[in-house]
Amino acid sequence: MPAAIFAQQAEENEDQEIIENFARSEDSEEFTFDGSIDDLANLKKHPLNLNRASAGELAEILFLEPQQIDELQRYIQKHGKLISIYELQAVPLWDIATIKRVLPYIRVDENLQDLHVPVKDLFTKGNTQFVTRYQQQIEKTNGYLIPTDTNKQYYQGSPFRLFMRFRYTYGTQMSYGITADKDAGEEFFKRSNKRGFDFYSAHFFLRNRKQLKALALGDYEVRLGQGLIMWTGFGYRKSPAVMMIKRNGPKLRPYTSVNEFRFLRGGAFTLGFKDWEVTAFASYKLLDANVVSQTLSDTSINEEEYFSALLSTGYHRTQSEIAKREMVGQLTTGGNVSYNKRNWHIGANAVYTRYFKPYNKDLSPYALYDFSAQQLVNASVDYHVIFRNIHLFGENGVSSNGGFGLLNGAIISLDKKVDMGIVHRYYSKNFQTIYGGSFGERSHPQNEHGLYLSLSVRPVKMLQLDAFFDLYMHPWLKYLTDAPSWGNENYFQATVKPNKKSEIYLRYRFETKKRNSPLNDLPLDYVVNETRQGLRYQHRFNVTNELTISNRVETSFYSLQGNKTEVGFVIYQDIAYKKLGFPLSGNARFAIFRTPSYNSRIYTYENDVLYSFSIPALYGNGIRYYLTLRYSATRWLDFWVRWSQTFRSDTQVIGSGLDQINGNKKSEIKVQMRLRF
Numbered sequence: 001m002p003a004a005i006f007a008q009q010a011e012e013n014e015d016q017e018i019i020e021n022f023a024r025s026e027d028s029e030e031f032t033f034d035g036s037i038d039d040l041a042n043l044k045k046h047p048l049n050l051n052r053a054s055a056g057e058l059a060e061i062l063f064l065e066p067q068q069i070d071e072l073q074r075y076i077q078k079h080g081k082l083i084s085i086y087e088l089q090a091v092p093l094w095d096i097a098t099i100k101r102v103l104p105y106i107r108v109d110e111n112l113q114d115l116h117v118p119v120k121d122l123f124t125k126g127n128t129q130f131v132t133r134y135q136q137q138i139e140k141t142n143g144y145l146i147p148t149d150t151n152k153q154y155y156q157g158s159p160f161r162l163f164m165r166f167r168y169t170y171g172t173q174m175s176y177g178i179t180a181d182k183d184a185g186e187e188f189f190k191r192s193n194k195r196g197f198d199f200y201s202a203h204f205f206l207r208n209r210k211q212l213k214a215l216a217l218g219d220y221e222v223r224l225g226q227g228l229i230m231w232t233g234f235g236y237r238k239s240p241a242v243m244m245i246k247r248n249g250p251k252l253r254p255y256t257s258v259n260e261f262r263f264l265r266g267g268a269f270t271l272g273f274k275d276w277e278v279t280a281f282a283s284y285k286l287l288d289a290n291v292v293s294q295t296l297s298d299t300s301i302n303e304e305e306y307f308s309a310l311l312s313t314g315y316h317r318t319q320s321e322i323a324k325r326e327m328v329g330q331l332t333t334g335g336n337v338s339y340n341k342r343n344w345h346i347g348a349n350a351v352y353t354r355y356f357k358p359y360n361k362d363l364s365p366y367a368l369y370d371f372s373a374q375q376l377v378n379a380s381v382d383y384h385v386i387f388r389n390i391h392l393f394g395e396n397g398v399s400s401n402g403g404f405g406l407l408n409g410a411i412i413s414l415d416k417k418v419d420m421g422i423v424h425r426y427y428s429k430n431f432q433t434i435y436g437g438s439f440g441e442r443s444h445p446q447n448e449h450g451l452y453l454s455l456s457v458r459p460v461k462m463l464q465l466d467a468f469f470d471l472y473m474h475p476w477l478k479y480l481t482d483a484p485s486w487g488n489e490n491y492f493q494a495t496v497k498p499n500k501k502s503e504i505y506l507r508y509r510f511e512t513k514k515r516n517s518p519l520n521d522l523p524l525d526y527v528v529n530e531t532r533q534g535l536r537y538q539h540r541f542n543v544t545n546e547l548t549i550s551n552r553v554e555t556s557f558y559s560l561q562g563n564k565t566e567v568g569f570v571i572y573q574d575i576a577y578k579k580l581g582f583p584l585s586g587n588a589r590f591a592i593f594r595t596p597s598y599n600s601r602i603y604t605y606e607n608d609v610l611y612s613f614s615i616p617a618l619y620g621n622g623i624r625y626y627l628t629l630r631y632s633a634t635r636w637l638d639f640w641v642r643w644s645q646t647f648r649s650d651t652q653v654i655g656s657g658l659d660q661i662n663g664n665k666k667s668e669i670k671v672q673m674r675l676r677f
Helices: 003-009 014-026 036-045 066-079 084-090 098-104 121-124 319-323
Strands: 127-137 160-170 174-182 197-208 210-221 252-254 266-275 276-295 303-311 329-341 344-355 374-386 390-399 404-414 419-428 448-460 463-474 483-500 502-516 527-542 545-558 565-576 586-595 620-634 635-650 665-674
Touching: 036 635, 066 390, 066 404, 084 098, 121 160, 197 252, 210 276, 252 266
Parallel strands: none
Antiparallel strands: 127 160, 127 665, 160 174, 174 197, 197 210, 210 252, 210 266, 266 276, 276 303, 276 329, 329 344, 344 374, 374 390, 390 404, 404 419, 419 448, 448 463, 463 483, 483 502, 502 527, 527 545, 545 565, 565 586, 586 620, 620 635, 635 665
């Protein structure tokens, strides 16, 4: 099993698999994920030393499962430091496929130089990267047509999106940089955006300087425990990676993405004293909000302002959106104290959030228990215990309004070829958090009681079987469901690798939940069953070392009790070319789709330019294709260009409102440059 073979096969498609697995649980065409992918790219340049890497550092290799990290550290504790990467074959649960995937991100040596790096070297001997990207939809939407009625909203700016990032890194020990982003429709260096870009983010981050485990200044992320009360970064939920159910990773990391809501701005640190760690953070930032003025007396002089809703889109295109920009200050402080041993850990967490205007949410019945106040306090205790082949973990916490949240789980290696996962969560209907993001059916831990069971079986070398079953209930109403409700989701995938060049998988997903009936046959809303099913077949084949083709057939089924079942499908063909030492590479897709409506839509991950992600929802009748090319002019200069287009044969209008295109095609161009020195 030569290392050269590993290196040839550990290609960039691993990043694609990670993104697609996460996107499957998001059901969204847009999400920010580039920070974690950026960290993976940095690890390729500065691999982790397995003999010294902590569990949190290993968790930054996103496809490593918790039990694999446990087995590696248990092996090193029992047998001593690894001598070479070939020894990984002896580590339980580290099969050939895992080793191939992890190889670009790891090393094994006794080099102590990176433990004692002079401060001068941190600032002068690192790597600098500058990325800029331009993208634009070709067809104009209604938002760019200036109406004759001055009261109507329209996009004030130009239709292009512009992204820029400068970042300097020294291995994983230091990072600083600035990110700037302008969305399509926003003004650029004029009127509402005289400062240029609509969003700026800057950070300075230092790691592992004696007792100072981490220092963050500017924009940063905080990840505590299992994410029950604080988790601002990326985290798996239900996905094809059925055993990725335990949150792990460093408590602090730099923020390098462009989501304008889910990050902290200020300062934070982590100090380590033998087995103890102390983390503290403080943040203040301005948020977009709908602010209302309320007259407190007969005169208009005495008024009180409050906000009725927070806005997290980050768009400032129309006069209405611009008027709501940065209207409310948010203060967030908190910390963690943890005691860490090799096989167990316990930590205490606290988070305090205050808004500098009262929050009076217009509470519909389903939102009766949502947060609607000026301040909130959360506290929790998290833990993990490793006993032989069992890994227990969890976090249990409260909110200052009397709500509580419980999350407890286990990962069990029943055999070298069989793993099982269990997660039980109970989030009371009045449990409130601002930045909570723990495991569950929904992205926010509230009003949910569920049990998740997963199983991963490798009966023979070429076959892997993965499955999960999730049963959940919502004790209170939720959006579009005017009654307490329940649901369940079932997932199964069989992956076959008949040889080194081919991979085939078959996937089936079934989910049923409750929602209001669309019929108006009764004076009150009542709930009915909503069911979604999906069946997918995919085959990826390496024709040569340079050429890869893959094809997919996917069918979706959607039914709402009382209505006819909708059936949709997508068929596509991918081709990717990348030759070692040749400057030009690329990939392309041609897809045919047909679904009766948006309800039976099918999300498809697409290859894109670096740090950009495309996951369009295909619905209606039509075709979609794209072509992405990369040209590496030198070792330090890369260019990307991407063209994509969708044709709809069933309509002459695409989209709605200000995003409506009066035509049956939608086209987009992206151009990107990366400079490294």
